[in-house]
Amino acid sequence: xxxxxxxxxxxxxxxxxxxxxxxxxxxxxxxxxxxxxxxxxxxxxxxxxxxxxxxxxxxxxxxxxxxxxxxxxxxxxxxxxxxxxxxxxxxxxxxxxxxxxxxxxxxxxxxxxxxxxxxxxxxxxxxxxxxxxxxxxxxxxxxxxxxxxxxxxxxxxxxxxxxxxxxxxxxxxxxxxxxxxxxxxxxxxxxxxxxxxxxxxxxxxxxxxxxxxxxxxxxxxxxxxxxxxxxxxxxxxxxxxxxxxxxxxxxxxxxxxxxxxxxxxxxxxxxxxxxxxxxxxxxxxxxxxxxxxxxxxxxxxxxxxxxxxxxxxxxxxxxxxxxxxxxxxx
Amino acid sequence: xxxxxxxxxxxxxxxxxxxxxxxxxxxxxxxxxxxxxxxxxxxxxxxxxxxxxxxxxxxxxxxxxxxxxxxxxxxxxxxxxxxxxxxxxxxxxxxxxxxxxxxxxxxxxxxxxxxxxxxxxxxxxxxxxxxxxxxxxxxxxxxxxxxxxxxxxxxxxxxxxxxxxxxxxxxxxxxxxxxxxxxxxxxxxxxxxxxxxxxxxxxxxxxxxxxxxxxxxxxxxxxxxxxxxxxxxxxxxxxxxxxxxxxxxxxxxxxxxxxxxxxxxxxxxxxxxxxxxxxxxxxxxxxxxxxxxxxxxxxxxxxxxxxxxxxxxxxxxxxxxxxxxxxxxx
Numbered sequence: 001x002x003x004x005x006x007x008x009x010x011x012x013x014x015x016x017x018x019x020x021x022x023x024x025x026x027x028x029x030x031x032x033x034x035x036x037x038x039x040x041x042x043x044x045x046x047x048x049x050x051x052x053x054x055x056x057x058x059x060x061x062x063x064x065x066x067x068x069x070x071x072x073x074x075x076x077x078x079x080x081x082x083x084x085x086x087x088x089x090x091x092x093x094x095x096x097x098x099x100x101x102x103x104x105x106x107x108x109x110x111x112x113x114x115x116x117x118x119x120x121x122x123x124x125x126x127x128x129x130x131x132x133x134x135x136x137x138x139x140x141x142x143x144x145x146x147x148x149x150x151x152x153x154x155x156x157x158x159x160x161x162x163x164x165x166x167x168x169x170x171x172x173x174x175x176x177x178x179x180x181x182x183x184x185x186x187x188x189x190x191x192x193x194x195x196x197x198x199x200x201x202x203x204x205x206x207x208x209x210x211x212x213x214x215x216x217x218x219x220x221x222x223x224x225x226x227x228x229x230x231x232x233x234x235x236x237x238x239x240x241x242x243x244x245x246x247x248x249x250x251x252x253x254x255x256x257x258x259x260x261x262x263x264x265x266x267x268x269x270x271x272x273x274x275x276x277x278x279x280x281x282x283x284x285x286x287x288x289x290x291x292x293x294x295x296x297x298x299x300x301x302x303x304x305x306x307x308x309x310x311x312x313x314x315x316x317x318x319x320x321x322x323x324x325x326x327x328x329x330x
Numbered sequence: 331x332x333x334x335x336x337x338x339x340x341x342x343x344x345x346x347x348x349x350x351x352x353x354x355x356x357x358x359x360x361x362x363x364x365x366x367x368x369x370x371x372x373x374x375x376x377x378x379x380x381x382x383x384x385x386x387x388x389x390x391x392x393x394x395x396x397x398x399x400x401x402x403x404x405x406x407x408x409x410x411x412x413x414x415x416x417x418x419x420x421x422x423x424x425x426x427x428x429x430x431x432x433x434x435x436x437x438x439x440x441x442x443x444x445x446x447x448x449x450x451x452x453x454x455x456x457x458x459x460x461x462x463x464x465x466x467x468x469x470x471x472x473x474x475x476x477x478x479x480x481x482x483x484x485x486x487x488x489x490x491x492x493x494x495x496x497x498x499x500x501x502x503x504x505x506x507x508x509x510x511x512x513x514x515x516x517x518x519x520x521x522x523x524x525x526x527x528x529x530x531x532x533x534x535x536x537x538x539x540x541x542x543x544x545x546x547x548x549x550x551x552x553x554x555x556x557x558x559x560x561x562x563x564x565x566x567x568x569x570x571x572x573x574x575x576x577x578x579x580x581x582x583x584x585x586x587x588x589x590x591x592x593x594x595x596x597x598x599x600x601x602x603x604x605x606x607x608x609x610x611x612x613x614x615x616x617x618x619x620x621x622x623x624x625x626x627x628x629x630x631x632x633x634x635x636x637x638x639x640x641x642x643x644x645x646x647x648x649x650x651x652x653x654x655x656x657x658x659x660x
Contacts, residue, residue, distance in 0.1 A: 059533065136575060193579045203389065204579025211576055216568035217596055223598045225575045238546035245466060246541055247577060249523045249534025251467045264546055268553040 027173035030166040030324040034317050043277045048177050054275040058178045063254035067185035069299040070258045070281050072163040075290040079159045080191050082148050087130040104129055128229040135224045136190055143194040161328020163199050169199055185209040187235040208243050210235045240265035259299040278313035280304045287321040334482040357503040360496040360654040366646050373607045378507050384605040388508045393584035397512050397515035399629040400611050402493040405620040409489045410521050414460040434459055458559040461542055465554045466520055473524040491658020493529050501530055516566040526636045538573050540565045570595035589629040608643035610634045615649040
């Protein structure tokens, strides 16, 4: 019996059988049998069917995904801010004099309310203090150590366990259908690249995001890239289509986000010629995750809820459309 | 006889035979049988041999190439400047009032000496006047029209015929050996992307370069990316390793350039762990191309000639190592 199976697998017929099986298996098992799921699959079927007038060649099958709130959770604050604060604490233990301002002292004391009051300026101050003055390689090591040990304050889970199971299935499904999947996030590239390949199957060169200033230095004969204070590019709002165009030179055919920071990316993507798909993850599940939209200070979704449906975008209802939320829980 | 061949080609054995043939054929026929050629091939053999201790997995086989003077000619001035001036003439025909300064008037009059005296500032002035105020799509059309018709003042050849045949062979050879090939150039991304795929087999997302400012605009309901005045990033000198790290998140194992603008890129590439390859194209052929190095105002090569050999870089002698120069001539 074993030898027969083996022969079957290695024959051309066997390969066809295997293909048929994988096509028949549900590629999105953590999505309920809802309109959301069938709309995604109908789109993918259409653009990958060579006989369809809406067929899209492989090199144009570009899919872009926001990260915070789209591929993993983002409440009560962006996970990268937790990293920044933990890192700041670590640095301040060695040298308390680095805590020069109220914002930095509040951050280390865990007083996020004061930090929030400082708005974007406070956020950038914390980022500067925790993300600069080291090589990209050393920074990556710090992120890796953190993500392997730190726990989320609400769930007690590792942060990389709070990636969304339905979205990792969607990423894999699209890649199986010869899409190239990209992250396009307001988060930092040097932060996300550390875990994106393992968590999402997305290699470093397909991670676009915000980036800090850097310098090329030759230190004791060794050339390195060093992170320096200041943000060179903010990959949010209009910055998203701009960064995609700059990096890929192509307009995607599929874009997924969850907040108004993703509006321009979805707008640009879905305005292109031919078949396009825009989707917004709507956080509706206070029980299993978080429920927030128009009034949230993180991941505010207002414009997208108002205009998205008329633009043909899919609004994913997490509570209704996802049978499972996190990769880290069953 | 024909039917036998056809059967052979479609059988598994036939495919193996075809593979064997292509491996035995010379992948670099326009390179003379010199040390240069054998060093390149020895490197590729080593990193692609699974039994070698210096074996490099496919995802790390990243090769980066400068464009001007490395993949195509750059004399007497960068080809993009010819485009800019031709474009400026075209725009000035419709509206002469755009020629506001001496630099712009000199450029349109073909007085490159005055332009050269203005240095980088003059260059940027011409770029601003000719490269902004239109969508990326419209700019691409203008570049395509130009490259299909314009002729080089010295050779009378089309500019895309002045790509180097030995380098297109090298690009193809590396890709056949599962390298991913990138352009990393001081030239503009929106200029190069128009011809890079056809000329070099390099798709838009693998073209890194200098980029102008852009804006995301929604014009009459249509989202577009518009080129605006000013340069957002200059991809030269230290900018090259910085841009590679930012875009790829990886250090290449192979880098090719021709001027001191490429020094940092080669330095960073070849300082990495494991096998690395750096090469500089030395323009030594006044008869078939141009001869210039330490004193040239375009493509100055000084530091690279002094330090490159000690750093193990290959210095390619065009006159000696290349049996053919341009793709457009036999």
